[in-house]
Structure formats: structure tokens, C-alpha cells
Amino acid sequence: MNENATRIASTSDETPASTVDAGRRGFIGTAAGLSAAALVAPGVFLHSVSADPRTEPVTDSVRWGLLIDTAKCADGCSACVDACNRENGLDLQEPHGSESKWEHQKAVWIRKVKLQDNQTGRITNLPMMCQHCEHPPCVDVCPTGASFKRADGIVMVDRHLCIGCRYCMMACPYKARSFIHQPTTGQLTAVPRGKGCVESCNLCVHRRDNGEESTACVDACAQEGHGAIVFGDLKDPDSTISQRLREIPSRQIREDLVLNTGVRYAGV
Amino acid sequence: MAKAVVRIGLVALGLVWGAFVAQTALADEVKRYVVEGSPAAERESCVEPTETMRRMHMEFIKHQRVSTVHEGIRGTKYSLTGCVDCHISYDENRNPRPIDQPDQFCGACHNYAAVDLNCFDCHASVPNRPGADAEAAHRAAGVVGRVASTPSQGGR
Numbered sequence: 001m002n003e004n005a006t007r008i009a010s011t012s013d014e015t016p017a018s019t020v021d022a023g024r025r026g027f028i029g030t031a032a033g034l035s036a037a038a039l040v041a042p043g044v045f046l047h048s049v050s051a052d053p054r055t056e057p058v059t060d061s062v063r064w065g066l067l068i069d070t071a072k073c074a075d076g077c078s079a080c081v082d083a084c085n086r087e088n089g090l091d092l093q094e095p096h097g098s099e100s101k102w103e104h105q106k107a108v109w110i111r112k113v114k115l116q117d118n119q120t121g122r123i124t125n126l127p128m129m130c131q132h133c134e135h136p137p138c139v140d141v142c143p144t145g146a147s148f149k150r151a152d153g154i155v156m157v158d159r160h161l162c163i164g165c166r167y168c169m170m171a172c173p174y175k176a177r178s179f180i181h182q183p184t185t186g187q188l189t190a191v192p193r194g195k196g197c198v199e200s201c202n203l204c205v206h207r208r209d210n211g212e213e214s215t216a217c218v219d220a221c222a223q224e225g226h227g228a229i230v231f232g233d234l235k236d237p238d239s240t241i242s243q244r245l246r247e248i249p250s251r252q253i254r255e256d257l258v259l260n261t262g263v264r265y266a267g268v
Numbered sequence: 269m270a271k272a273v274v275r276i277g278l279v280a281l282g283l284v285w286g287a288f289v290a291q292t293a294l295a296d297e298v299k300r301y302v303v304e305g306s307p308a309a310e311r312e313s314c315v316e317p318t319e320t321m322r323r324m325h326m327e328f329i330k331h332q333r334v335s336t337v338h339e340g341i342r343g344t345k346y347s348l349t350g351c352v353d354c355h356i357s358y359d360e361n362r363n364p365r366p367i368d369q370p371d372q373f374c375g376a377c378h379n380y381a382a383v384d385l386n387c388f389d390c391h392a393s394v395p396n397r398p399g400a401d402a403e404a405a406h407r408a409a410g411v412v413g414r415v416a417s418t419p420s421q422g423g424r
Contacts, residue, residue: 054342054343055342159390185366189392209341
């Protein structure tokens with residue numbers, strides 16, 4: 001009797017338990033779905049907000065950088081250079097003085113460099129631009145504080161402060177900076193430019209501040225089908241660039257200078 | 269007596285009408301300096317009262333340039349691009365005229381006050397930003413023709 005009672009009790013226990021379980025499962029399922037939505041939603045929301053112009057100061061929670069896979073960089077292709085010129089109004093520069101001088105003096109943000117190993121004959125193509133060093137020599141030497149590193153790792157020139165002394169051009173190991181020799185007209189709204197100031201690649205800083213995803217050179221390279229350049233946040237372990245850096249061997253140019261560049265190269 | 273009342277009434281009417289005409293003319297004169305249908309045209313004054321803008325506009329953008337260049341803050345109340353967007357004018361071919369020319373919004377006053385205007389040595393003196401706030405306004409004003417809307421066409 002006692003046993004029976006226990007069994008009955010246990011069965012009667014079981015029945016409500018199983019109904020509760022079904023209810024619980026449903027609840028847990030819904031909760032999981034909701035919390036997943038809650039996890040994803042802020043990201044979506046943030047993304048849509050970040051498309052607006054930035055209203056908060058940049059922080060060092062990100063560090064922008066590029067990874068260039070030289071194996072994918074095609075000989076004779078200048079898509080990134082052309083895109084950069086268009087994006088930053090470099091194609092609007094008018095020649096001044098003699099032709100030969102102008103070729104050396106016009107502002108250039110990306111140079112296509114072709115390297116040949118004389119022993120093996122192996123040829124490497126790569127785009128060379130400001131390497132956005134963590135410890136930039138151009139910032140060290142600037143007498144006015146015009147050459148500076150933004151909190152998010154972008155090395156750039158504040159033209160309001162630049163006096164055009166060009167020490168930074170001398171200090172840069174990458175020959176990345178240009179000087180504007182002539183008065184300019186017809187500048188782009190996003191990229192001011194004027195006589196007597198130094199300038200260089202700023203990782204399309206106006207795109208950064210307007211919440212866009214990549215740079216002009218990256219878009220152009222992808223459009224050409226090469227996809228040799230990856231742009232992203234070096235501090236975010238889940239970003240495409242960080243994942244690629246983990247996967248493939250890459251180097252910094254002039255590693256011996258210990259500048260910790262933000263632009264990395266694979267296959268050199 | 270009745271004649272006097274009528275006369276006074278007429279004079280008063282004339283004065284009121286005169287004042288109204290003067291106001292309209294003044295308003296027209298001022299309106300000339302903003303793009304029809306631009307955000308500025310909707311407002312009573314610029315981003316600050318007109319008197320403040322006249323005296324302080326250089327202070328507003330001078331301090332703001334530091335936060336824009338060094339901190340990346342772009343969504344601010346004061347903006348040199350904003351000046352150009354709303355106060356640009358167009359020639360008969362619907363080409364925007366550089367705002368620093370001596371007969372234009374910025375240039376005219378600086379010329380009169382004999383103050384050098386260096387902003388536009390480096391900054392764009394015509395709107396050429398894709399998706400500019402004033403683009404719709406320019407279109408509404410029928411001046412979209414040659415307002416470059418992409419950088420590749422802009423400023424050439």
C-alpha cells in the first residue's frame with residue numbers, strides 16, 4: 001500500500017513535471033531567441049547609427065590597419081592608386097612647371113612598388129602608402145604638432161598647424177608623404193588641400209568618421225577581383241584582418257625600426 | 269473733423285504699407301544669400317542669431333576644427349561645409365560660384381572688412397560632397413545641373 005502510494009505519488013509527480021517541461025522548453029526556446037535577438041540587435045542598431053557622422057571623439061578601442069597580400073597584387077594594375085586619387089582629389093591636381101619636375105612633385109598617397117630579387121628573379125608587386133606606425137617618426141620630428149596620431153591609430157597631418165617644414169617627409173622611412181607646392185583650387189569637400197602643407201594616406205578618414213566600412217583602395221582592389229588588400233580593426237580579434245593575420249605569415253616593412261606599423265604585408 | 273480723421277487714417281495706412289514693403293524688400297535682400305529650400309532658408313536665422321554669427325562665426329569654426337581633425341567629430345552644429353551648402357549661389361549656367369569670390373557671401377563681407385579669408389585656400393569653396401544635406405535643396409531650387417554630386421566629377 002505504502003509502495004503503491006509512493007508509486008502513485010511518483011506518477012502523479014511525473015505527469016505535471018512533463019507538462020511543465022514542455023512549457024519550460026517553449027519558454028527557454030523563446031528566451032534563447034529573444035536573447036539572441038537582444039545580442040544581435042545592438043550590433044545592427046550600432047551599425048545603422050554609425051552610418052551617421054561621428055559625434056563622439058575617436059577612442060583607442062580600435063586600431064585601423066591594412067593587410068596587403070602581395071601574391072594577389074597584380075603587375076601593371078593600378079586600381080588602388082586610381083581609386084585613391086579619385087577619392088582624395090589627387091587627380092584634380094594641375095601640373096605646374098616642367099613636366100619632369102611635376103612627375104616628382106605631385107602629391108601621391110599610394111605608390112605601386114615592384115621588387116625583384118636579383119638572385120632568383122622573383123618579382124613582387126605591392127602598394128606602398130603611409131604605414132600608420134604605432135610610434136611614427138613623422139610625429140616625433142614635427143615641430144608644431146601638426147603631424148599626429150589619432151586615437152584610432154590613423155597618422156595624419158593637421159593642416160591648420162602644418163608650417164610646411166617637411167621634416168616629417170625626411171623622417172618617414174617609407175617615403176609616404178607629399179608636399180603641396182602650388183596653390184590649389186577645386187578641392188573636394190571631404191579632402192581639403194592647400195599650398196605649403198604636407199599630406200599622406202589617412203586611411204580615408206572621412207569614411208571612418210561617417211561610419212563607412214572600408215577604404216577606396218580596398219574597394220577598388222576587390223572590384224578588380226584581386227582582393228589583395230584587407231582593411232579592418234587590428235584590435236578586434238574577430239575582424240577579418242585579424243583572422244587573416246592569424247592565418248597567413250605577414251611582415252611589417254622595415255621591422256628593424258620597431259615602429260609597429262598598421263599596414264602589414266604578406267609574401268614579402 | 270471727419271476729413272482730418274480720414275487724412276490721419278490714410279497716413280497711418282500709408283506708413284504701415286510703407287513699413288511692410290520695406291520689410292519685404294529687406295527680407296528679399298537677405299534671402300538672396302541663402303539657397304532656396306536649404307535648411308538655412310527654413311530658419312529664422314543661421315545656427316546662432318544673426319548678430320552672433322556676424323561677430324563670432326570664426327570663433328565657432330576655429331575651436332571646432334580641433335575636435336573634427338583630432339577627434340573625428342563631424343556631426344557638429346557649426347560647420348564650414350554648412351556655410352558653403354546654404355550660402356552658395358549660382359551663375360546663369362547653374363554652376364556654383366566659389367563662395368570666397370569678392371561678390372559672394374563670404375568674400376563680399378571679408379572684402380568690405382579687409383579681412384583675409386584663408387579657409388578656402390584649402391577647403392572646398394563650392395559644394396561637391398556626395399549626399400550633401402543641401403543637395404535636395406539645390407535640386408528643389410533647380411540648380412542641381414552642375415552641382416557635382418560625386419567626387420570624381422567634383423571641383424574640376
